[in-house]
Amino acid sequence: EVQLVESGGGLVQPGRSLKLSCAASGFTFSNYYMAWVRQAPTKGLEWVASITNSGGSTYYRDSVKGRFTISRDNAKSTLYLQMDSLRSEDTATYYCTRVTDYWGQGVMVTVSS
Amino acid sequence: DIQMTQSPSSLPASLGDRVTITCRASQDIGNYLRWFQQKPGKSPRLMIYGATNLAAGVPSRFSGSRSGSDYSLTINSLESEDMAIYYCLQHNEYPLTFGSGTKLEIK
Numbered sequence: 178e179v180q181l182v183e184s185g186g187g188l189v190q191p192g193r194s195l196k197l198s199c200a201a202s203g204f205t206f207s208n209y210y211m212a213w214v215r216q217a218p219t220k221g222l223e224w225v226a227s228i229t230n231s232g233g234s235t236y237y238r239d240s241v242k243g244r245f246t247i248s249r250d251n252a253k254s255t256l257y258l259q260m261d262s263l264r265s266e267d268t269a270t271y272y273c274t275r276v277t278d279y280w281g282q283g284v285m286v287t288v289s290s
Numbered sequence: 291d292i293q294m295t296q297s298p299s300s301l302p303a304s305l306g307d308r309v310t311i312t313c314r315a316s317q318d319i320g321n322y323l324r325w326f327q328q329k330p331g332k333s334p335r336l337m338i339y340g341a342t343n344l345a346a347g348v349p350s351r352f353s354g355s356r357s358g359s360d361y362s363l364t365i366n367s368l369e370s371e372d373m374a375i376y377y378c379l380q381h382n383e384y385p386l387t388f389g390s391g392t393k394l395e396i397k
Contacts, residue, residue, distance in 0.1 A: 212386075214334075221377065221388060221389075221390050221391045222326070222328075222334060222377050222379075222388045222391075223388065224379075224385060224386035224387065224388065227384070227386070236384040236385070237385075238385045239385070272333060272334070277324060277326075277334075277336060277379060277381070278336050278339070278345070279336075280333040280334055280335075281333065282333055283333055
């Protein structure tokens, strides 16, 4: 059974950093692209970043370029999202997804002073 | 960026109805179109991939179609468990873009 379990969310002040993790199981992690998708409270879904199966290429939405870094450790079957210089508009539930066919339960990130 | 214009934003319907939700792509996306269902407090669930293919475990009353740059999700014989928000997603090119969502609710 495919499982994606996010962790690392919480309340953080504007300008600070946070690192999300997503532990994957039930499939060969190194064979799949992975992505982060977020959803602000009461809003729609918004793609954040993607990474190829090897980790050799990464893609970001413009609003997070230069602030967020997606990475993976295939030996640990874990996906990461390093979020720096956080802004109030980054407040959202962040979902880890395996090319959007499987999704984690989501982790809440609140950016507020 | 590719814009996905989704309509309607809200869709009141009765149990047993046939309903259709549409997304229009601002550029060619081929069949790189997916549909998701999201219930309150839950993660999105993949319903349709490749514009017309039913994802595993999805009831056969759901179907996807394409006409040019218009992509549609149709639900035949609506059931209470289908009440949710539905989103389309284009994954033809980065940035990936979602439609704004359609809230399907009981009339």
